[in-house]
Amino acid sequence: MGSIARIEVKDANPVAALQGFCARLLADGEISAVLAPRRLPGNGGTMPALVADPAELRDVDPLAPSFRLNAARMLTRLTRGTDEGGLVAALLRPCEVRAFIELCKLNQGSLENTLLVSMDCPGAFTNVDSARFSGNRGDLDALLGFLRADGRGAFDGVEVARACRTCEHATGAEADLTIGLFGQDVENGLLLMANTPRGEGFITRLGLPEASDDGSRGSALEALLAERRATQEKLFAETTAATSDMTKLSTFLSACVNCYNCRAACPVCYCKECVFLTDVFEHRPWQYLSWARQRGALKMPTDTVFFHLTRLAHMSTACVGCGQCSNACPNDVPVMELFKTIAASTQKAFEYEAGRDPGEAPPLSVFREREFPELTGGLD
Amino acid sequence: MKNTHKPIAFVPAPLVFQDETLVEVQNMVRACMQCGTCTASCPNAFAMDLTPRQMWRMLLFGLKQEVLQSRTFWLCSACYSCTLRCPRDLPLTAAMAALKRMAAAEGDSANRKKALFYQEFMHNVEQNGRIQEMGFMCHYFLAMHDPLLPMEYGPLGLKLLAKGKLHLGGSGQRGRLGPLFAKVRSMEGAS
Amino acid sequence: MQELIVTPEAQGEPMPGAAFEPAIVAFVCNWCTYTAADLAGTSRMVQSPNVRLVRMMCTGMVDPKYIIKALLGGADAVLISGCHPGDCHYINGNYKARRRVKLLMEILPRFGIDSRRIKLTWVGASEGNEFAATVNSFAAEIKELGPIDTRRLPLL
Amino acid sequence: MKKEYGALVVGAGIGGIRSALDLAETGLKVALIDARPSLGGILTQLDHQFPSDHCGMCKMLPLTQRDQSSQYCLRKGLFHKNIDIYLHTELTGLEGDPGKFQATLRRRSTFVDPTRCVSCGLCAEVCPARVPSEFNAGLAPRTAVYLPVPHNIPNHYVVDLDNCQRCWRCYEACPTKAIDFKFEQRKDFHIIVATPDERITQDLPLWFKDENFPLHPTATGEKALELLAGGLECGLMLLDLDLPEAEVERTLRRALELRPNLAVVLLVSKDKDGAKNEDEGKDKAVAALFKQGAREVLAKPLKQAQAVPWLDKLFMRLVSDESFSLEVGAVILAAGFECYNPGDNPNGCADLMLYGSHPGVLTSLEFERLASPTGPSQGLLTRPGDGKPLHRIAWLQCVGSRDVKKQADFCSSFCCMISIKQALLAKRRSCGEAEATIFYMDMRTNGRDYQRYRDEAENTAGVRFIPARPHSILPGPDGDLLIQYYDYSGELREEVFDALVLAVGARPPKSMERLALAAGIEVNDSGFCATRYLSPNRTSRLGVFAAGAFGEPADIRGSMIQAGAAAMGASRMIRVYHGPRDETPEAEPEYTDVSRQVPRVLMALCSSCPTLELNVNADALRQRMAILPGVVKVVDVKRACTREGWDTLRQEAEATAPNRVLIGACLPYMHVPRLRELGEDLKLNPALMDVVDIHTASLAGRATSFGGHAACRASCAAGRGEEPGASPGVCDCGETARTDEMSSLLAMAAAKLLGADPSSLPQATPVSPQALVVGGGLAGMTAAMGIADQGFKVVLVEEAEQLGGQAMNLRYTLGGDDPARFMEDLIEQVEKNPNIRVLKDSRVVLSRGKAGRFVTVVATGEGMAHTLHHGATILATGGHEAKVYEYGNRVRKCVLTQLELEQRLAAGSVDASSLSGVAMIQCWRSREESRNYCSRVCCQGALKNILMLKKRNPGLPVYVFYRDIMTTGFAEHYYTEARRSGAIFIRYTPDTRPKVEFKDDKPVITALDPVLSAQIELHPDLLVLSSGVEPNDSAEIADLFGVSLTDNGFYQEAESKWRPVDFLKHGVFACGLGLGPATMRETLLSAKAAAQRAVRILSEKQLSCGNVVAEIRDTLCSRCGRCISVCPYGARALDLDRDKIVVDELLCQGCGSCMAACPNSATVLRGFRDEQVMAVIDAALAVQPAAAAGL
DSSP: OOOEEEEEOSTTOHHHHHHHHHHHHHHSTTEEEEEEEEEOTTTOOEEEEEEOSGGGGGGBOTTSSBOOSOTHHHHHHHHOSSOOSOEEEEEOOHHHHHHHHHHHHTTSSOGGGEEEEEEOOOOOBOHHHHHHOGGGGTOHHHHHHHHHTTTOOEETTEESOHHHHTOSOTTOTTSSEEEEOTTSOTTTEEEEEEOSHHHHHHHHHHTOOBOOOOSHHHHHHHHHHHHHHHHHHHHHHHHHHHTSSHHHHHHHTTTOOSOOHHHHHOTTOOOSSOGGGSGGGOOOHHHHHHHHHHHSOOOSSOOHHHHHHHHHHHHTTTOOOOOHHHHHOTTOOOHHHHHHHHHHHHHHHTTOOTTSOTTSOOGGGOOOSSOOGGGGTTOO | OOOOOOOOOBOOOSOTTSOHHHHHHHHHHTTOOOOOHHHHHOTTGGGOSSOHHHHHHHHHTTOHHHHHHSSGGGGOOOOOHHHHHOTTOOOHHHHHHHHHHHHHHHSOHHHHHHHHHHHHHHHHHHHHSSOOHHHHHHHHHHHHTOTHHHHHHHHHHHHHHHTTOSOOSOOTTTTTTHHHHHHHHHHHHHO | OOOSOOOGGGTSOOOTTOOOOOOEEEEEETTHHHHHHHHHHHTTOOOOTTEEEEEESOGGGOOHHHHHHHHHTTOSEEEEEEOOTTTOTTSSHHHHHHHHHHHHHHHGGGGTOOGGGEEEEEOOTTOHHHHHHHHHHHHHHHHHHOOOTTTTOSOO | OOEEEEEEEEOOSHHHHHHHHHHHTTTOOEEEEESSSSSSGGGGGOSOBTTTTBOOGGGGSOSSSGGGBOOSOTTTOOOBTTEEEEESEEEEEEEEETTEEEEEEEEOOOSBOTTTOOOOOHHHHHOOOOEEOTTTTTSSEEOSEEOSOTTOSSOOOEEOGGGOOOOOHHHHHOTTOOBOOOGGGGTTOEEEEEOSOHHHHHHHHHHTGGGTOOEEEESSHHHHHHHHHTTOOEEEEEEETTSOHHHHHHHHHHHHHHSTTOEEEEEEEOOTTSOHHHHHHHHHHHHHHHHHTOOEEEEESOOHHHHHHHHHHHHHHHHHOEEEEEEEEEEEEOOOOEEOOTTSSSSOOHHHHTTTTSTTEEEHHHHHHHHSTTSTTTTOOBOTTTOOBOOEEEEEEEESSSBGGGTBOSBOSSHHHHHHHHHHHHHHHTTTOSEEEEEOSSOOOOSTTHHHHHHIIIIIIOOEEEOOOOOEEEEOGGGOEEEEEEOTTSOEEEEEESEEEEEEOEEOOTTHHHHHHHHTOOBOTTSSBOOBTTBTTBOSSTTEEEOGGGSSOOOHHHHHHHHHHHHHHHHHHHHHHHOSOOSOOOOOOOOOOOTTSOOOEEEEEEOOSHHHHHHSOHHHHHHHHHTSTTEEEEEEESOTTSHHHHHHHHHHHHHHOOSEEEEEESOHHHHHHHHHHHHHHHTOOGGGEEEEEOHHHHHTTOOSOOOHHHHHHHHHHHHTTOOTTSOOOOOOSSHHHHHHHHHHHHHHHHHHHHTOOOSOOOOOEEOOOEEEEEOOBHHHHHHHHHHHTTTOEEEEEOSSSSSBGGGGGOOOOTTOOOHHHHHHHHHHHHHHOTTEEEEOSEEEEEEEEETTEEEEEEEETTSOEEEEEESEEEEOOOEEEOOOOOTTTTTOTTEEEHHHHHHHHHHTSSOGGGOSOEEEEOSSSOSSSTTOSOOSSHHHHHHHHHHHHHHHOTTOOEEEEESOOOOOBTTHHHHHHHHHTTOEEEEOOGGGOOEEEEETTEEEEEEEETTTTEEEEEOOSEEEEOOOEEEOOOHHHHHHTTOOBOTTSSBOOSBTTTBTTBOSSTTEEEOGGGTSOOOHHHHHHHHHHHHHHHHHHHTOSEEOOOSSOEEEOGGGOOOOOHHHHHOTTOOEEEETTTTEEEEOTTTOOOOOHHHHHOTTOOEEETTOOHHHHHHHHHHHHHSOOHHHHTO
């Protein structure tokens, strides 16, 4: 672990402290803008905003438990190709960082043009719940209460989104800098840890006071991860049971209306246009009629299970489990549960973890002469 | 008798081409590629101290004395199977015979002693027109100056006698092959 | 009236007492396996009639969505057969196929599609008997495994 | 009308096929003939080839203009627009001179009509003859009417007349009347018998009464001539030598004047007790008559049992065989070689090796057949005879090679590597349990990657290599073999093996004398075609070239390079004598653009083949096909494979004017070439037409009996008690299943055609007809000359100040040629050649572009920069003698390398007579970890120097320390010469390496002589090291041209066997030492082969890509780059300034990997678009097998 610094929190307002931190980043000549969650006027919750003028930082609230969309794709558009516009600092949740790393492996963005700042992610409420949580609308006490829960935050019985409750990548260690929240007295100070050489450079440049991790963060994190892994196992078991054969799978996906929202929200589905929207799947009338005659009846629109299975084949090895697919689904199809379960097994099969290491090539872009002999019965 | 040849160290003679008799034999086996077929096909190889292949090797290295000390070429009973199978078409059996001649001419007393058997045999055939075993044995034992030798051959002789293989004496063919031997001597003289 | 269905019996009740005949789609590479298939065909090694060969230029071209499409479209099993590693006319097409089938073998069996319904194998150009044996044993295995349950699903 | 061809290639093994393809792709018409009834030569019997242990023949097929040739496995057959293949044909005469040869060919009839034979196999079932099958190397029997090779398409049966017992059962059994013995022509095949012998005139009519030949016995020659003059249609004349001598000769001459192609057979009475000289007189007369045109001799007295079959077969030969002549510009002989047969005598070795008497003793070819799935044991390694699985296998090298007594003082160069491969194959087949042992003298692994292949076999796979020569092979316990051998230290060893494989060498083909006589070429003393060292592709006759292993036994890589060089020689000869190809290449046929039209499919079913009507419910099939989407008409065509059948198809097509044509017939590969004609007639792109095989489907589930549905329907009806002919009712003979299968096959093909992309191909890229050759050594200059002589401009770039490179250091060759003078002539020719522009002291700075359109910038010494546009690039950067800094090399005067010794001997600075002893050490720092390859030239270099030293001072003792002497091919003869001259060869292994010290400036070498297991100490004057060959530094050139290098720095060619001088990147070729260590002869060959590969591109005005090529739909592409990394040919690149991914149509081979890597089909493969494949899958599944449909 790189060097650790401390962000001072004055009058028990960590949000203001982080706004100050962003201002110091902007003050540094190299960073031209900060991409950070900014509170929306009115209905509460935050949306990513590209802030160039430090004055506009006042509404930035990275700690608010609102996660309307995965900002990874935004960041790829800011960092594509050669370094034109100078460095962009991005305050992202761990799943957003890992999604961005996966996209960089596919030449969609580049790690050189950005400073990734992540944090101990306490989780976030679903879009519906986050609108009702006062903490998202500037109620500092509610927010502090949420943060003190170290990732188990809830308000009047409503817990954080299921994706967050089953997420075991809560620390954002893949980013350049990580803001330490778990086990900290958030009213007085936050930790800032550097994970990469670039992070080290910024810490020294920012001149924040030295700090040391007294292990409280580690133990809090350990406890949280143990809990989350348990809920994750439960989720996997539940989903596997719910989709153990094709009939169950079709009922599992029966509410799907092929609106492909889950694909639009998914950060690692990088295609400009999904193949299911291209002319490949514009079937002729006689095709529909012959399928219908063959089966007796045909649910319309077709290619629903086909779409989900193909999407699983395309991106299950890159899924970071951010939960935005379920978030975006208008008909509450438990897409996140299905994709997180399958992603776990495919990534284990290829000993690959999405977003873990920018240098690790995605499984289907690398081929070796001798592997998986069991597939062909040992035939060489 | 197992191959008891003990490893020797030697420095190959610098100019190997002065000694004509050696050169004559060397030229017969110079193209040997050490494939080992001769050793493998020789029925008497089990009894030889130097395998034929090693002998050709030493010959080419010019180790004349070591070759003459070995028993290998004496044990060759000219069955020609090595010559038949040599992939380089070398006259191996002729080379063995040449070595016998060389050993008889230049070899030390032991070699000359071994040559005695052949000389007496030929002498007996020349005189009697055929081999007279009794006469031949007497001359041979006399020439060997070794009183114990007849005792060794005793039991063998009795068995041969029982089978009527020993021709006791007197034959109508005396001197009949004289002109043949004379012709051969004149030819050898000329070659 | 254009009509893809070509068997009038398709709607009617199946012939009484007719045993289950599996429908198998085989993606075969144009070079080695197709030659073996021709060899098996011309030298009369009896093959089960319900295997349909789809000729691809190389197994490296078999996209996972074709295999999913076949299985959802009512195929009881999918066979992918290409050249032995090292024989590939395009150098390394078969290595790619192996990884893609490995990926599908991790996904589809979790939804009740038996992993034996997807088979990847290498067949050389002169292995006509090998190809026939593979196809016959695969068809028998699937016949005993029974029809795939996606055929009745209205949901494609 | 006499057919005209650019070149005639004799022999259609891989050498012949390679030469034919190399010529055909430059636009020349080629006639490819082979004496066998099948294509592929010995390679049809080999399924695994070293060093990759895999097949790979199809990589020989052309990469550009792919659609002009067949695009399927070569074992099935070969088709190319410019190649006509004549099988079962031999060359009988070659007159004329280069540019205008008249080649007379004789095609032995196979008595089977290819258009009728559907290879159902009924004839073979009834044929009583059993003969050892050549395809299975004698391990399995075959019948007289047989299938020569199982894989070939079209696969016709062939009647082997010599073994046919003339029982005519096959003729009766053939359902399609394909077998034709021309019985009806017997009655007008008149035979005149001119003989005074009454006994004959009485016996013959009796004997031949049921053969119904009209016989005309005449007592004298005159009567016979009168009959002929009287207009008798005579086919054969028997002329008895007992007639007066003059009369016989006059009759023969007159008869041949009357009937030039009359067959005259001489009746010669060879009575046993006849006096000796009387026979000689007869023989001389017979010889004279032969010269006049007599065909054969028949010994009297005649015996019926022998005369009748003889005459039958002669009749069939005379009537069915045909002789024709072709006019060709050049001839390439590629008759290859035959494996030495230990069983033949006089020089067989069957007695020694128990070959033929013990089932466990096999030749390497027989082992190959045993391991092949189409072999007698379907690929199971079991012993023929008792079928015991082979567990302990021994290989014995040099059987029939390196054996003066068997007239084989040469090394066949491939048997060592074949044995290692077979050992690895046996190990792999038995998952490692098999024990493999190889008995050898010198393990000749002198190819670039072969040493690593042997090390892997020895160290990882555990193959035992024993340097010994077993002498007696004895039958061991329970059918095994007992092998006795003396190991190196002289101990007798005995081991039991399950099988012994004899690594048989190469022998000239049996028909070699006839072929040499016919082609007028000389043969060297080993029986192979004589070629000279410095013009290795030419035979002794101008205009006739030697390809493949015809000149010298060679492995596949050597044959391919030799074939390429022969093709270059022929192509240059044709161009020189015919002048540059003036006639413009036939204009690309322009096709109407149907992309706007709605797809209209015309489906033609060939309804004449017997199985279709009988086994399938034909009208149900037609009715189903009619309602398929897009199908506008279903027509029946009678015998689509014949000319008339094809014309009815064309008329139907012209009537319905479809924009898609689908033909259901048998043997699709025969029709695919015809689609091109149909396309021109209909002005419809052949890519929009397809042929699908319905014949095999019509036989599915039915052995071979032709009872068909009709017979079965009758039996079914009878079974159910109805009278025959009643309504067809349900019948379970599988007819419905076959109808389903056939309709689904047709539906699938129609679905694929429906989705075919009618838009035109990307327009062809013009080719700049100039070549760039990098490197001006022997290889570069030869390649440049090869291209320049064919009329193309060449730019030759050389780094040094003058041309020549490594070859300038050579002074003499083993064969006694003078390389220095050869190099001077070559340099002079290159500098004077108008087509070659030489840039000395200049380097390539930048190169971009693709095959046909390269742009390269070359910077010359004076700082000038030339930009060159060229269509092909040849990298000939060469290599040098490896630098060795040990044992005082370069430090002491008494230590030299072989090259320095050669130069000093030639210059006289080393006086051999003053020397007292010379020691040489081979494989110095070669074949070890840092440089783990055999440098191939140092052994021959050492022999050269030994022979030169011994010539000048015969008494000089020369000692050579070696690991394996690598003198392959005819160089073995010089190894024998070197030993005969007195050099002593001492073997060492890497761990008993000779040690060298120096005492008063003289080397002292101590080493172990393994034969005597004695320490030797040598005090020579001179120590000569063989340091081996290293490539020049070509890393920079390699990445300039986008090609890769092996870990030793040589060029990594596309495929080490089948494309030895190409790179994966099309348009760039390599030759010379840069590719791998090579002697001057091999460098010349690889340079000429590379030149021909370059001319292949330059000879096209424009290069159009194949029909199956990748395209990019740019709007969908998110530039993720996965398709770029997945493409094996580097045909895709990210165009940075236009920020687009672009496909190079020429490099793309249509493998489709990019399509499967792209998630949203932004890249599509023409002919295999996603919609098409999915439609095919739907069509395949739409036809539910009846039973399962309703589930």
